[in-house]
Amino acid sequence: MLKLKINPNLLECGTDEAGRGCLAGPVTAAAVILPDDFQHPFLTDSKQLSEKKRMELKVIIEREAICFKVIHVMMAEIDKINILNASILGMHRAIEGLSPIPEFIAIDGNRFKPFGKTPFECVVKGDGKFLHIAAASILAKTYRDEYMTALHNDFPQYNWKQNKGYPTKEHRQAIRDHGATIFHRKSFKLLPEQLKFPL
Numbered sequence: 001m002l003k004l005k006i007n008p009n010l011l012e013c014g015t016d017e018a019g020r021g022c023l024a025g026p027v028t029a030a031a032v033i034l035p036d037d038f039q040h041p042f043l044t045d046s047k048q049l050s051e052k053k054r055m056e057l058k059v060i061i062e063r064e065a066i067c068f069k070v071i072h073v074m075m076a077e078i079d080k081i082n083i084l085n086a087s088i089l090g091m092h093r094a095i096e097g098l099s100p101i102p103e104f105i106a107i108d109g110n111r112f113k114p115f116g117k118t119p120f121e122c123v124v125k126g127d128g129k130f131l132h133i134a135a136a137s138i139l140a141k142t143y144r145d146e147y148m149t150a151l152h153n154d155f156p157q158y159n160w161k162q163n164k165g166y167p168t169k170e171h172r173q174a175i176r177d178h179g180a181t182i183f184h185r186k187s188f189k190l191l192p193e194q195l196k197f198p199l
Helices: 051-064 075-081 083-096 129-152 169-178
Strands: 010-019 027-033 065-071 104-108 120-124
Touching: 010 129, 027 083, 051 129, 065 083, 065 129, 075 083, 075 104, 083 169, 104 129
Parallel strands: 010 104, 104 120
Antiparallel strands: 010 027, 027 065
């Protein structure tokens, strides 16, 4: 059973991102403050859940959260400042969008930059330990998946409704066959042969 939050007596948000390892599309960050009486038996790390379960939980989280915010950081910004900085920037923007502003921030992972003077703690695999981080992981994942599924209609050859921009064999073959789109991250190694040079 996941714990609600790190500090029982503070107004605390959980934050997480989705899409860091993708070749195409935004990195999406979410921040969530849950009420102190929130509980749900199935809420856990979004990667452990089926798409159907994630969508069911998305509705519950949006309905029951004190507040939440989801932010896309787009490809040009990722290419400019790198994916780690873009992920942290997205989490900062999501936290900025919360009302009320949290008194403490719980972050999934091990890297973060201070958000003003608000105290924070990084939690490795936090989406499997705390409900508010798990909730943020589900919102980030579902919003990003919806974004990539919508893009699929304009670029069906890359099958983004299935791979969501991740580096599958099929996605890389489509890049070989059709080239990169404006939604591909130019700073990423889109194809393995980019590392090979002719002798």
